[in-house]
Amino acid sequence: MKKILVPFDFSDQATDAFRFALQMAKQSACEIHLLHVVELPVLYDTVLMPALSFEEENLQDKRRNADLKLERLIKKYSSSEVKLETRTEFGPTSATILAYVDKNAIDQVVMGTKGAIGLREILIGSNTEKIVRASNVPVIAAKNFVHPREIKNIVFPNTLETDSNEDLVMKIKTLQHSLGATLHIVWINTPLNFRQDLVTREHLSHFAKRYMIKDYTLNIFNDTEEEAGIVNFTHWIDADMIALGTHGRKGLAHILAGSLAENLVNHIDRPVWTYTIKNEH
DSSP: OOEEEEEOOSSHHHHHHHHHHHHHHHHHTOEEEEEEEEOOOTTTTSSOTHHHHHHHHHHHHHHHHHHHHHHHHHHHHOOTTSOEEEEEEESOHHHHHHHHHHHTTOOEEEEEOOOOOHHHHHHTOOHHHHHHHHOSSOEEEESSOOOGGGOOEEEEEOOOOGGGOHHHHHHHHHHHHHHTOEEEEEEEEBTTBOOOHHHHHHHHHHHHHHTTOOSEEEEEEEOSSHHHHHHHHHHHTTOSEEEEEEOOOOHHHHHHHOOHHHHHHHHOSSOEEEEEOSOOO
């Protein structure tokens, strides 16, 4: 049985993510793990030993409160069709979530997001961004609740890099099949990365045939830059989800080059499915 992790901070966005995951689990016979992370105080476990006893009591109160809230949530949304597990852990939010994914053999992460803007987005980013960047499993990020059965059109921005896409495409095909959706493969033509339509369409057609993709359309969309093109194309065809790969850049490379997937998570009002491409050429 596949496992879906929903990091849960009791926000409206997290509740919507849980509801989305619950419907996915009903359709695909998955179990759901709800994980609440309590951030440790900055001075916790330092030389300031007299404060530790108080902090320990405070942390245990937070755990009990979180567990009670999770219990009420389970009672409200419980279903005999879906196995639910809850856990409260202490630590840095994104690192704790990623460790839980690895330790518990999670297959999919579903997260709510408020997005991050301005300087915070550039230097820090949201927890969802950090999970998108570093997760070893696919991540679905959404600002609002959408029922999975309403997702019938998925935009798949294509880079035409066939050598590094096999794992990504197989997972997108699995997603497409589970939702019963049409895949709209699109090349975003920009002034800095311009290709002739005839050549591009031939490459797109070869790509679709190579991976035996079914129920799809091939598209070329012109825009000033790739992110704007994906957003505008998604709105133009009124698609329900975007699915794309990310190279998971970190550190200075991330600050300088950024991440298309993370930007979309912050800036678009549709669910975004992402997966980190393992073999970057």
